[in-house]
Amino acid sequence: MPINSTKEKRNLRIVFMGTPDFAVKSLDALYEAGYNIVGVITAPDRPAGRGRKVQYSAVKKYALGKDLRLLQPTNLKDVDFLNELKGLQANLQVVVAFRMLPKVVWQLPEFGTFNLHASLLPDYRGAAPINWAIINGEQETGVTTFFIDEKIDTGQIILQEKTVIGSEETAGSLHDKLMHQGAALVIQTLQLIEEDRVRAISQKEASTVKSAPKLFKETCQIDWNQSLDTIYNHIRGLSPYPTAWTYLYDEDQKQILKLYEVRKELEPHTYKVGQVIVAKKMLKIAVHQGYIVLEKIQLEGKKAMPVKELLNGLRLSEKANVR
Numbered sequence: 001m002p003i004n005s006t007k008e009k010r011n012l013r014i015v016f017m018g019t020p021d022f023a024v025k026s027l028d029a030l031y032e033a034g035y036n037i038v039g040v041i042t043a044p045d046r047p048a049g050r051g052r053k054v055q056y057s058a059v060k061k062y063a064l065g066k067d068l069r070l071l072q073p074t075n076l077k078d079v080d081f082l083n084e085l086k087g088l089q090a091n092l093q094v095v096v097a098f099r100m101l102p103k104v105v106w107q108l109p110e111f112g113t114f115n116l117h118a119s120l121l122p123d124y125r126g127a128a129p130i131n132w133a134i135i136n137g138e139q140e141t142g143v144t145t146f147f148i149d150e151k152i153d154t155g156q157i158i159l160q161e162k163t164v165i166g167s168e169e170t171a172g173s174l175h176d177k178l179m180h181q182g183a184a185l186v187i188q189t190l191q192l193i194e195e196d197r198v199r200a201i202s203q204k205e206a207s208t209v210k211s212a213p214k215l216f217k218e219t220c221q222i223d224w225n226q227s228l229d230t231i232y233n234h235i236r237g238l239s240p241y242p243t244a245w246t247y248l249y250d251e252d253q254k255q256i257l258k259l260y261e262v263r264k265e266l267e268p269h270t271y272k273v274g275q276v277i278v279a280k281k282m283l284k285i286a287v288h289q290g291y292i293v294l295e296k297i298q299l300e301g302k303k304a305m306p307v308k309e310l311l312n313g314l315r316l317s318e319k320a321n322v323r
Contacts, residue, residue: 010111010194015090017041021058022179023096026116029183030094031066035190039069039088041098077102092193094186095148106148111193113148116186118178119212120144120160122203125153126212130178131171134237136210137229140164141174143182145189147200156200158189168263170239215242222246222259224274224322228289232264235292248276248299250320257322260304261296276320283307285322 014035016027019042030037042059049055056064063070069088073081082104093113095101106113119129120142126132133141142162149155163181165174192198215238222231222244235244239260248257271277271286284291298304299314 007196010091010196012036012092012111012190012194013038013088013090014190015039015041015085015088015093015109016059016096017093017098017101018059018096019043019057020097022118022175022182023098024058024062025179025183026094026096026186027059027062029187030190031068033187033190037068038090039071039085041071041073041085043099044072044074076105092190094190096182096186100152101148103150114145114158114189114193115148115153115155116182117144117146117153118175118182120162121146121153121157122205123210124212125209127214129212130174131215131237132210132212134165134169134171134174135234136237137233138165141178143178143185145185146203154203156202158192158198158200159185161185168236170236170261172240217242217245220244222322224285224287226287228264228266228287228292231287231292232262235259235262243298246322248320248322250276250317255300257300258298258304259292259294259296260298261294263293263295265291265293267291272321274321274323276316276322278311278316281308281311283311 012035014030014037016030016037018024018027027040040059040063042057042063045054045056047054060070060072071081071084075081085105085108091110093106093109095113095115101113117129119133121144124132124141140162142160144160145158147155147158161181163177220238220242222234224231224246238244243258243260245256245258248255265284267290269286269291273287275286277284277286282293284293294307296304296306297310
């Protein structure tokens with residue numbers, strides 16, 4: 001049936017839910033496009049850093065700066081919060097980088113609740129899609145908007161857009177790329193909803209669907225017995241956060257070494273895997289098929305810095321190794 005282009009647009013009353021910088025770009029896109037944002041929901045304030053100073057989320061800072069109505073529930077099923085949410089009389093909820101919503105929340109608005117996810121669903125459902133796409137050596141990823149349902153990242157897809165993952169891409173650079181791309185996709189999705197032109201499709205289920213589980217410290221430890229490409233992808237997929245790490249051994253000392261920026265060298269050698277080599281103001285680690293050349297690292301108890309600066313005061317023996 002042909003769509004009536006003269007149909008009156010829906011009057012959207014939007015509640016936005018999000019917490020980190022990734023979400024701010026989408027919220028800003030809504031605000032700048034003139035959408036009616038009746039409320040913003042973000043995480044409660046939490047103490048952070050050595051001084052345990054209370055920190056606002058990035059979304060809260062933005063909302064306060066634009067004088068938007070702000071809610072910070074600790075329990076999304078709390079009766080008082082639900083009553084306050086209903087009182088906003090929203091007919092659409094937009095979710096970007098927020099926690100899992102209970103059914104009583106996501107089913108509330110007339111036009112539904114949609115989420116922006118930083119992958120091409122159904123692949124990389126979960127908490128860390130940007131990191132895992134690089135760790136797994138993918139050459140493309142993208143962003144998806146979908147209607148939320150009972151499970152995590154399984155709802156009907158509204159829109160998707162692909163992007164290339166560069167051979168030197170890090171989680172940080174891909175995060176920023178997808179943040180901007182995702183904000184544009186959110187606006188496109190809103191346009192479809194306000195014009196009642198959404199044609200959502202169910203996700204295809206397959207045994208080969210790749211997941212993106214939460215990252216833990218042990219996940220980030222480097223296995224130097226892996227291939228050159230696998231180690232390289234692991235490091236850049238965790239840079240700058242939460243950061244790949246290893247143990248650096250030298251003489252009778254052992255310390256944690258974090259790796260932020262590296263490059264790979266494909267070159268045969270006779271060193272043992274994990275051997276640390278200092279040569280020509282360069283620091284590199286021997287692996288199968290070549291070397292991981294360190295360019296920006298952080299020694300335990302120190303600040304992250306370029307290796308060229310670090311080598312001015314760093315003394316390593318010929319026995320130095322990582323594992």
